[in-house]
Amino acid sequence: xxxxxxxxxxxxxxxxxxxxxxxxGIGATVAIVSGVLxxxxxxxxxxxxxxxxxxxxxxxxxxxxxxxxxxxxxxGLNLIKxxxxxxxxxxxxxxxxxxxxxxxLPPSRGGVTxxxxxxxxxxxxxxxxxxxxxxxxxxxxPGSDELIVGSRLVGRIQDCYVGGVIQLNKTPFRVVGVFExxxxxxxxxxxxxxxxxxxxxxxxxxxxxxxxxxxxEIGAPDPVAVMFSDDPPDPEPGSLAARLLKDNEVPAKVYTxxxxxxxxxxxxxxxxxxxGIGLGVIMGLAAVFTATNTMLSALAARTHExxxxxxxxxxxxxxxxxxxxxxxxxxxxxxxxxxxxxxxxNGVQAGTMNFQTFTEMTFAFRVTPIVLGIxxxxxxxxxxxxxxxxxxxxxxxxxxxxxxxx
Amino acid sequence: xxxxxxxxxxxxxxxxxxxxxxxxxxxxxxxxxxxxTLITTLNAGVENADSRRLAVMSATGLFVELPMKYQAxxxxxxxxxxxxxxxxxxxxxxxxxxFFAQFAIDPDTMFDMYPECxxxxxxxxxxxxxxxxxxxxxxxxxxxxxxxxxxxxxIGALHPHPEDKAWEFRVAGIYHSDVPNFDNRTMFxxxxxxxxxxxxxGVPPGVGVFSIRVEKGANVDDVIRDVExxxxxxxxxxxxxxxxxxxxxxxxxxxxxPLFVGWIGSGVVLAILLACVNTxxxxxREQTTDIGILKAxxxxxxxxxxxxxxxxxxxxxxxxxxxxxxAWGTQGMIAERLGTMFPGYTIRPAxxxxxxxxxxxxxxxxxxxPAGRAGRLRCVEALRGTD
Numbered sequence: 001x002x003x004x005x006x007x008x009x010x011x012x013x014x015x016x017x018x019x020x021x022x023x024x025g026i027g028a029t030v031a032i033v034s035g036v037l038x039x040x041x042x043x044x045x046x047x048x049x050x051x052x053x054x055x056x057x058x059x060x061x062x063x064x065x066x067x068x069x070x071x072x073x074x075x076g077l078n079l080i081k082x083x084x085x086x087x088x089x090x091x092x093x094x095x096x097x098x099x100x101x102x103x104x105l106p107p108s109r110g111g112v113t114x115x116x117x118x119x120x121x122x123x124x125x126x127x128x129x130x131x132x133x134x135x136x137x138x139x140x141x142p143g144s145d146e147l148i149v150g151s152r153l154v155g156r157i158q159d160c161y162v163g164g165v166i167q168l169n170k171t172p173f174r175v176v177g178v179f180e181x182x183x184x185x186x187x188x189x190x191x192x193x194x195x196x197x198x199x200x201x202x203x204x205x206x207x208x209x210x211x212x213x214x215x216x217e218i219g220a221p222d223p224v225a226v227m228f229s230d231d232p233p234d235p236e237p238g239s240l241a242a243r244l245l246k247d248n249e250v251p252a253k254v255y256t257x258x259x260x261x262x263x264x265x266x267x268x269x270x271x272x273x274x275x276g277i278g279l280g281v282i283m284g285l286a287a288v289f290t291a292t293n294t295m296l297s298a299l300a301a302r303t304h305e306x307x308x309x310x311x312x313x314x315x316x317x318x319x320x321x322x323x324x325x326x327x328x329x330x331x332x333x334x335x336x337x338x339x340x341x342x343x344x345x346n347g348v349q350a351g352t353m354n355f356q357t358f359t360e361m362t363f364a365f366r367v368t369p370i371v372l373g374i375x376x377x378x379x380x381x382x383x384x385x386x387x388x389x390x391x392x393x394x395x396x397x398x399x400x401x402x403x404x405x406x
Numbered sequence: 407x408x409x410x411x412x413x414x415x416x417x418x419x420x421x422x423x424x425x426x427x428x429x430x431x432x433x434x435x436x437x438x439x440x441x442x443t444l445i446t447t448l449n450a451g452v453e454n455a456d457s458r459r460l461a462v463m464s465a466t467g468l469f470v471e472l473p474m475k476y477q478a479x480x481x482x483x484x485x486x487x488x489x490x491x492x493x494x495x496x497x498x499x500x501x502x503x504x505f506f507a508q509f510a511i512d513p514d515t516m517f518d519m520y521p522e523c524x525x526x527x528x529x530x531x532x533x534x535x536x537x538x539x540x541x542x543x544x545x546x547x548x549x550x551x552x553x554x555x556x557x558x559x560x561i562g563a564l565h566p567h568p569e570d571k572a573w574e575f576r577v578a579g580i581y582h583s584d585v586p587n588f589d590n591r592t593m594f595x596x597x598x599x600x601x602x603x604x605x606x607x608g609v610p611p612g613v614g615v616f617s618i619r620v621e622k623g624a625n626v627d628d629v630i631r632d633v634e635x636x637x638x639x640x641x642x643x644x645x646x647x648x649x650x651x652x653x654x655x656x657x658x659x660x661x662x663x664p665l666f667v668g669w670i671g672s673g674v675v676l677a678i679l680l681a682c683v684n685t686x687x688x689x690x691r692e693q694t695t696d697i698g699i700l701k702a703x704x705x706x707x708x709x710x711x712x713x714x715x716x717x718x719x720x721x722x723x724x725x726x727x728x729x730x731x732x733a734w735g736t737q738g739m740i741a742e743r744l745g746t747m748f749p750g751y752t753i754r755p756a757x758x759x760x761x762x763x764x765x766x767x768x769x770x771x772x773x774x775x776p777a778g779r780a781g782r783l784r785c786v787e788a789l790r791g792t793d
Contacts, residue, residue, distance in 0.1 A: 017684075017687055018684055018687065018688065021680045021681070021683055021684035021687070022684060024680050025677045025678075025680040025681050028673050028674075028676045028677035028680070029673075029677050031673060032670055032673040032674070032677075035666075035669070035670070035673075036670075039666070060566070061566075062561065062562070062563055062566050063563055063564075064502060064563050067469060067564075068496060068563045068564045101466075101467065101469060101470070102467050102468065102469050103466055103467045104465070104466065104467045104468070104645070104655075107658075107661075109658075109661075110658065111654070111655060111657075111658020111659070112655045112658060112659070113658065113659050113661065114467060114468065114659060168466060169464075169465065169466045169470075169642060169643060170643060200466060200470060201470075226502075227501065227502040227503060228501065228502070228503045229501055230500050230501050279437075279670065282433055282436070282437060283433070283677065285429070285433055286429075286430040286433040286434060286677065286678060286681065287677065289426035289427070289429055289430045289681070290430060290680075290681040292422075292426055293423050293426050293427065293684065293685055293688070294684060294688075296420070296422065296423060297420075297423070297688040297691075300420075300692075301691075350662045351661040351662055352660055352661040352662060352663045353659045353660055358468070358469070360659065360661060
């Protein structure tokens with residue numbers, strides 16, 4: 001027969017201060033781990049929501065990021081014409097050359113930061129139809145010194161608002177619109193490809209992007225596997241990726257956009273996950289110690305009661321279960337406290353540098369169901385680990401010894 | 407019985423609880439040291455900067471190249487004593503996971519400009535003689551087991567070799583640096599080799615950053631203004647800043663990260679403070695009868711207050727000291743793991759002091775409430791019973 005659960009709930013209530021302190025302690029630990037996870041989630045949401053399977057990204061062979069890559073204008077055009085997998089729209093291939101450059105701009109918080117600047121052609125908007133929308137002002141006129149800024153930059157970077165003027169080298173550009181994009185582009189500045197290239201004194205675009213015909217396969221190896229292997233896997237023989245790599249006219253490396261974005265963020269993802277796990281383990285240890293202390297003190301205070309329970313005929317196993325249940329309740333309450341502490345961070349905007357692209361990324365904490373799930377599982381584990389030893393001790397008590405204790 | 411013995415006996419009443427509380431503190435103090443060191447390491451470059459060195463880069467951004475001819479123009483500016491140039495190579499050894507920084511440099515001026523980059527004289531000479539050679543940092547040499555004379559193939563992701571192969575560099579020397587803002591994990595190679603190879607492919611290189619050393623006694627602000635003015639109407643405008651300012655700009659790029667690290671640290675302190683308060687309240691509950699007896703024997707309220715505070719302080723000071731020891735002992739291992747991402751991880755004395763103060767603070771705060779109650783306890787009530 002099991003000990004009634006109400007017995008445990010009441011004893012948690014009787015020892016209010018110890019229960020509360022333990023719950024808050026576990027809560028703080030859970031909140032920290034949830035916070036780091038929420039950051040990782042926000043970061044992931046931002047990048048995966050921009051990564052499409054039907055969009056191909058072409059880079060110079062050997063380049064690992066847009067900044068590394070470079071094509072001349074002619075080669076870019078050549079590439080667009082020669083790849084049969086690119087979808088053809090009413091006004092030609094749905095492909096665009098893009099220039100990418102990190103420019104130093106002052107954030108509102110002070111100092112400087114590298115903001116991604118992207119020179120695009122009209123087809124970029126055709127490719128992003130449905131993803132990207134102008135929410136204020138208008139789009140830039142092709143061939144003009146006008147810019148549009150991602151909505152996540154507004155308020156974070158100086159001059160990023162409609163009517164603002166951003167000086168790029170010697171040319172002042174006027175901001176005429178604000179656009180929204182859930183992915184990385186929402187933190188970028190866009191303008192006309194040729195105007196930006198000439199203002200910056202650059203001679204060619206960095207990458208080509210294109211919409212693929214339905215059903216086309218690229219056959220590129222997983223770029224993350226390529227990054228971390230001394231003997232990188234090759235593209236599938238005969239695929240577009242294999243063919244382009246060896247092309248005589250314009251050799252290129254091609255990925256789906258989804259693959260490409262995963263490769264651009266793998267380091268930061270690893271770092272955040274590592275930080276979350278590291279803090280979770282170390283802080284978790286301390287939280288387990290606290291829970292153990294609380295349960296040991298509960299045991300000491302209730303030794304006499306346990307003697308009575310044993311004398312009434314309760315077996316050691318139900319006593320063990322009963323104590324473990326009490327610890328579990330501490331854990332769950334701690335997890336809930338952790339939720340309460342972590343939830344206010346949901347949606348808070350953060351900005352930091354991505355080491356791989358060396359540019360500022362703006363993204364928000366996202367306390368997703370996954371974060372909440374991990375948090376509660378973590379707190380349950382803390383409670384159970386903390387309760388195991390005291391519960392074992394309780395179950396091992398001899399009724400005569402236990403009854404003797406006042 | 408001496409008062410210390412009383413404190414000790416009370417702590418040993420529940421040895422497991424005392425040990426677990428101490429261990430919690432070890433964890434907390436270790437974390438505080440680590441987190442704080444992340445911030446101080448980030449700022450180390452700013453504090454160690456040489457006030458006579460200036461950095462010149464494109465006003466547009468770090469990725470925009472400056473023309474090589476700018477160097478001669480800068481040398482004509484009054485107050486400029488020495489200039490040298492750098493270009494980021496952006497390659498990798500075998501795969502991207504083996505990342506480290508490589509720079510094309512001018513071997514005739516670079517070592518004058520950066521005396522903190524220490525290379526044995528004959529190795530500098532060997533480096534100057536062989537234009538396909540390089541010098542590498544001591545940590546890099548250790549990590550990849552490279553020694554003088556080895557050939558290192560580097561894949562030029564940013565600057566591909568015109569013959570579509572890896573660039574090869576012979577190790578001519580190994581440098582050492584004792585200052586935190588000059589890391590030991592970089593490769594420096596000849597500008598001429600860089601320039602000539604790229605010219606084969608038809609694209610001469612540009613310069614990422616110029617360093618300037620200002621003459622002793624010259625006004626640094628004037629030199630900065632003159633440098634920016636000289637290139638105001640040239641093809642690329644420049645941003646000239648003291649080394650400290652340059653490093654500070656770099657730190658600001660980390661954005662909200664330092665703030666988040668601070669939040670995490672506060673969370674750690676809060677969690678451990680609660681744990682210690684919990685421990686001390688339990689201790690008070692168990693010692694209530696004893697306190698009643700002691701008071702009946704004539705011990706003052708103040709001494710009972712002291713008894714509880716002393717227990718709390720003892721736990722926290724011991725836990726804190728062990729935490730500092732762990733932080734100090736694991737420092738080398740952590741520095742190694744952080745590698746390139748975060749070179750120069752060293753815990754400063756000030757950080758140890760800060761963490762010790764935190765431990766002491768937790769000890770005082772956690773002891774305060776139970777000690778106050780112990781002091782106020784009326785003898786009869788205390789003797790009447792515990793919970």
